[in-house]
Amino acid sequence: MAGNRITAILLTTAMCASLLGGTAATVQAADEVHLNAALYWFGTSLDPHKEYDGWTTSRAGITETLVTVNENYELVPLLADSWEQTDETTWNLHIREGAAFHNGKAVDGEAVKKSFERAMELQDRAVTSSHIESIEADGQNVIFHTSDLNAAFLASITEPLFSVIDVDAGTDFESQPIATGPFMVKDFEVDTFIEMESYDDYWNGASSIDTVTVKCVADDNTRSLLLQSGEIDLGQRVADTDLKILEADPKYQIFKTLGARTRIMVFNYMNEFLADRNVRKAIADSINYDALVTILGESVGVAGAPYPSSSPYGYDELDKQSYNPEEAAALLEEAGFADTDGDGIVEKDGKALSLTINYANANYTVMLEAIQAMAKNTGIDLQLNLVDSIMEMTQGQTTFDIVVTNWQVLSTGDPQWFVDSQFKTGAANNGGHYSNPDLDALADKLARTTDVTERQNVTIEIEKVLLEDCTAVFVVGETNFVVANDKVSNVKPYPIDYYFLDNGITMN
Amino acid sequence: MNKYIVKKALKTPQFMILLILAIILILIPVLAPWTAPHDPLQDDFANFMIPYSKEYPLGTDQLGRCILSRLIWGGRTSMLVVFVVVAVTALFGIVMGITAGYVGGWVDTLLSRFTDIVVAIPSTVFVIALVSVLGQGLKNTIIAMCLVGWTEYMRVTRALVMSIKENTFTEEARLGGLSRGMLIHRTIVPNIMPYLLVNITQDIGANLLTLSGLSLLGLSSQPPAPEWGFMLSQGRQYIQAAPWLILYPGLAIVLNVVIFNLLGDSLRDILDPRYEKAKRKRRKLKKWLETE
Numbered sequence: 001m002a003g004n005r006i007t008a009i010l011l012t013t014a015m016c017a018s019l020l021g022g023t024a025a026t027v028q029a030a031d032e033v034h035l036n037a038a039l040y041w042f043g044t045s046l047d048p049h050k051e052y053d054g055w056t057t058s059r060a061g062i063t064e065t066l067v068t069v070n071e072n073y074e075l076v077p078l079l080a081d082s083w084e085q086t087d088e089t090t091w092n093l094h095i096r097e098g099a100a101f102h103n104g105k106a107v108d109g110e111a112v113k114k115s116f117e118r119a120m121e122l123q124d125r126a127v128t129s130s131h132i133e134s135i136e137a138d139g140q141n142v143i144f145h146t147s148d149l150n151a152a153f154l155a156s157i158t159e160p161l162f163s164v165i166d167v168d169a170g171t172d173f174e175s176q177p178i179a180t181g182p183f184m185v186k187d188f189e190v191d192t193f194i195e196m197e198s199y200d201d202y203w204n205g206a207s208s209i210d211t212v213t214v215k216c217v218a219d220d221n222t223r224s225l226l227l228q229s230g231e232i233d234l235g236q237r238v239a240d241t242d243l244k245i246l247e248a249d250p251k252y253q254i255f256k257t258l259g260a261r262t263r264i265m266v267f268n269y270m271n272e273f274l275a276d277r278n279v280r281k282a283i284a285d286s287i288n289y290d291a292l293v294t295i296l297g298e299s300v301g302v303a304g305a306p307y308p309s310s311s312p313y314g315y316d317e318l319d320k321q322s323y324n325p326e327e328a329a330a331l332l333e334e335a336g337f338a339d340t341d342g343d344g345i346v347e348k349d350g351k352a353l354s355l356t357i358n359y360a361n362a363n364y365t366v367m368l369e370a371i372q373a374m375a376k377n378t379g380i381d382l383q384l385n386l387v388d389s390i391m392e393m394t395q396g397q398t399t400f401d402i403v404v405t406n407w408q409v410l411s412t413g414d415p416q417w418f419v420d421s422q423f424k425t426g427a428a429n430n431g432g433h434y435s436n437p438d439l440d441a442l443a444d445k446l447a448r449t450t451d452v453t454e455r456q457n458v459t460i461e462i463e464k465v466l467l468e469d470c471t472a473v474f475v476v477g478e479t480n481f482v483v484a485n486d487k488v489s490n491v492k493p494y495p496i497d498y499y500f501l502d503n504g505i506t507m508n
Numbered sequence: 509m510n511k512y513i514v515k516k517a518l519k520t521p522q523f524m525i526l527l528i529l530a531i532i533l534i535l536i537p538v539l540a541p542w543t544a545p546h547d548p549l550q551d552d553f554a555n556f557m558i559p560y561s562k563e564y565p566l567g568t569d570q571l572g573r574c575i576l577s578r579l580i581w582g583g584r585t586s587m588l589v590v591f592v593v594v595a596v597t598a599l600f601g602i603v604m605g606i607t608a609g610y611v612g613g614w615v616d617t618l619l620s621r622f623t624d625i626v627v628a629i630p631s632t633v634f635v636i637a638l639v640s641v642l643g644q645g646l647k648n649t650i651i652a653m654c655l656v657g658w659t660e661y662m663r664v665t666r667a668l669v670m671s672i673k674e675n676t677f678t679e680e681a682r683l684g685g686l687s688r689g690m691l692i693h694r695t696i697v698p699n700i701m702p703y704l705l706v707n708i709t710q711d712i713g714a715n716l717l718t719l720s721g722l723s724l725l726g727l728s729s730q731p732p733a734p735e736w737g738f739m740l741s742q743g744r745q746y747i748q749a750a751p752w753l754i755l756y757p758g759l760a761i762v763l764n765v766v767i768f769n770l771l772g773d774s775l776r777d778i779l780d781p782r783y784e785k786a787k788r789k790r791r792k793l794k795k796w797l798e799t800e
Contacts, residue, residue, distance in 0.1 A: 220745070221744070221745060221747060221748070224748070225748075239745050239746075241557075241745065241746045241748065241749035241750065242748055242749065244749060245748050245749060288553070291553045294553060294556075295553065295556060295570065295571065362726060363745075365731055365742065366570050366571065366742065366745075368731070369571055369731050369732050370551065370553075370571055372731070372732060373549070373551045373571065373732070383730075384730060384731050384732075385730075386644070386726055386730075
């Protein structure tokens with residue numbers, strides 16, 4: 001017994017000591033303003049010119065591009081404060097005075113040129129999206145020559161891949177990129193955290209937050225649990241069921257906007273059934289879109305058209321995909337399908353209308369199970385197949401019936417990239433082998449049209465073709481939201497989800 | 509099974525209660541078309557994620573499907589898989605064990621070393637790897653679990669057969685002119701079965717856990733078919749908003765595992781007098797220590 005008592009005393013002492021130690025640490029941290037934030041994904045490095053790693057540095061507020069897109073999908077100045085298109089293939093951008101890299105070096109035309117050249121050297125995507133052929137530097141000006149008229153040029157260089165970093169800084173960019181954003185990297189561990197401190201000489205006014213820890217938390221539920229436990233102050237989207245709980249509690253704030261990501265169902269035209277428009281349209285008609293939004297909650301909004309309702313691309317005037325089971329049944333009948341064996345699934349020439357949906361995001365299972373049940377009511381059998389990656393399918397390397405995935409349809413605030421990469425004949429992500437000369441002509445026209453209103457009109461024409469052909473089902477649009485506790489203010493939700501932390505966020 | 513054992517079993521209330529419970533647990537899913545109140549796949553978008561109602565005693569899931577019905581139909585899947593796996597692994601393992609133990613010599617060495625190789629790889633990891641290679645789905649899960657699960661039966665049977673082989677009654681039967689097949693049938697199998705029955709019963713719980721684990725990882729059952737582990741994995745997303753989505757499938761798994769394990773324990777008490785004797789001895793020793 002005496003032994004037990006001694007152990008108890010020792011344990012209590014140890015606990016007190018650890019408590020005291022904890023308090024001491026908090027006091028030390030109290031005189032600096034610290035923010036804990038969570039992202040749902042990290043790239044494998046912090047080098048913005050590698051893969052999609054720039055999306056992480058952009059979210060963390062480490063790197064910036066020349067031009068950016070605001071919440072209304074308008075192009076607004078960032079590192080470049082003015083620009084003009086001097087001829088069809090030449091763009092002259094002026095870099096703002098006073099912008100400086102994290103090492104104090106001023107940003108000038110030459111630095112921007114080197115950064116762009118590095119991005120183009122490391123990523124093929126840089127050239128295919130922007131069409132840049134050559135770059136000249138002239139003092140604070142940087143002049144881009146494109147290989148042909150690319151009306152979406154400015155939009156294309158808002159992608160974080162074109163983040164400007166000091167190429168000559170001599171640091172290891174994978175862990176220490178020297179860029180221009182409001183936060184500088186102190187420490188980084190892959191898939192774990194980024195420790196950052198405020199950059200005092202930030203051109204647009206330094207952040208009032210001294211230090212930031214950005215954690216990588218992939219699971220939607222875990223992010224809301226961390227917010228509730230106080231481990232993070234600010235986080236990217238949480239599971240929609242948790243959203244309701246957070247909304248009911250005044251301790252938490254939710255900032256929402258309809259995002260630019262649309263979940264789409266891509267059909268393979270090589271499939272004997274799906275080559276028939278009636279079948280594609282019947283599938284689109286059998287989905288109860290409103291019910292999906294009810295089930296999935298506030299994390300999604302109704303889509304039915306390629307571009308979100310918040311964008312200026314004629315959402316209201318389009319004949320959108322909608323729930324119409326009678327039409328679906330009529331279309332199937334017209335296509336020669338009938339349920340002859342009474343199993344609830346329609347057949348044609350003795351073959352049941354059974355298709356497999358491939359998807360790589362396990363979070364979609366609920367949505368797809370609902371779609372599966374809805375399609376079954378119309379007599380269409382959809383099987384679900386969760387795969388590791390759908391990349392090979394969307395790029396046409398392996399065959400499939402249907403793929404469900406999501407696309408940042410206005411990835412750079414501009415509609416062109418989505419059409420060019422997904423629907424043009426032979427496009428890189430056109431794994432479903434869709435081909436329509438009308439659409440190709442319209443896409444080419446869009447690439448040559450610079451006038452903003454005219455671009456919107458052409459885009460609407462493109463949408464009409466896609467909806468008429470029923471090339472894909474635009475299932476739901478994803479809401480972009482940021483959750484925070486009551487210590488954080490001035491959070492801006494961006495429709496494009498590669499923006500997150502900025503210099504405006506404050507802590508009370 | 510002799511009269512003595514049956515008598516003893518009937519006199520052990522613990523065993524009888526567990527046996528009845530186990531039978532109920534098997535019967536409910538087997539009679540699913542009658543016991544389940546709803547179609548497990550019928551969604552009801554107007555009533556999704558409700559905790560309790562007269563119509564849905566255990567509430568509904570994220571698509572408005574009746575959780576009770578899904579549990580009952582899910583039990584069908586789980587039980588079917590588990591019983592198939594246990595039957596196949598037990599049969600294969602026991603045949604291997606008898607062969608190795610009875611024939612001995614190089615056959616024994618060969619079979620034993622082969623078993624050692626399979627045992628050397630952690631079984632759960634091995635199953636996950638196999639399913640990943642074979643592809644997801646229940647059929648492949650059954651194949652993978654069968655390929656891995658037989659080793660324990662083989663080892664236990666081999667050891668039992670080797671000890672029984674040395675007994676005088678086996679020797680006498682052989683001298684009496686019994687053929688090898690009859691000898692195994694008459695003297696060996698009856699003597700090893702009680703022990704193996706314990707193993708088999710306890711293996712049901714273990715296999716159920718493995719299957720649920722695989723489904724939780726999304727490797728086994730595919731939507732929309734209900735399955736306990738898969739229901740857990742889907743309900744996990746709603747852990748705060750609708751905790752009953754993971755509570756009930758979790759309870760179903762725990763209940764089944766616990767009951768089949770206890771049943772196995774109880775069966776061992778009945779079948780193995782040595783074990784009971786040892787237990788009594790331990791209890792006596794404990795008492796003695798306490799009084800001293």
